[in-house]
Amino acid sequence: MGHLIEQFTSNPVYMVIGSILAVILVVALIRRFIKLILTMAVVLIAFVGYLHFTGREVPTTAEELNEAVSMQVEKAKDSAAGVVDEALQAAKEEIADQLTGENSL
Numbered sequence: 723m724g725h726l727i728e729q730f731t732s733n734p735v736y737m738v739i740g741s742i743l744a745v746i747l748v749v750a751l752i753r754r755f756i757k758l759i760l761t762m763a764v765v766l767i768a769f770v771g772y773l774h775f776t777g778r779e780v781p782t783t784a785e786e787l788n789e790a791v792s793m794q795v796e797k798a799k800d801s802a803a804g805v806v807d808e809a810l811q812a813a814k815e816e817i818a819d820q821l822t823g824e825n826s827l
Contacts, residue, residue, distance in 0.1 A: 769794075 730736045769791065773780050781787040 730740065770780055773790070781790050
């Protein structure tokens, strides 16, 4: 391993290639970080717009925003759980109907 590092540092061509790769890596990481920040900003703006147009109070502090988002997430979880339960019950009923239909044959 030491031989590889020594060869890399002693050859200017390898140093240039390594430097270019390092710059490309840093730029790629920064671009992803910027995309993440922009995505979060769009989501936040959409959420505040939703609250404004539905007539609900728009949070003014980070704590209020966190609480409001948490409440909306809990509502979505409850709603999704209800839909899943209904679909599961419907699937159970359909399977039971199919099984009783096969037994009558």
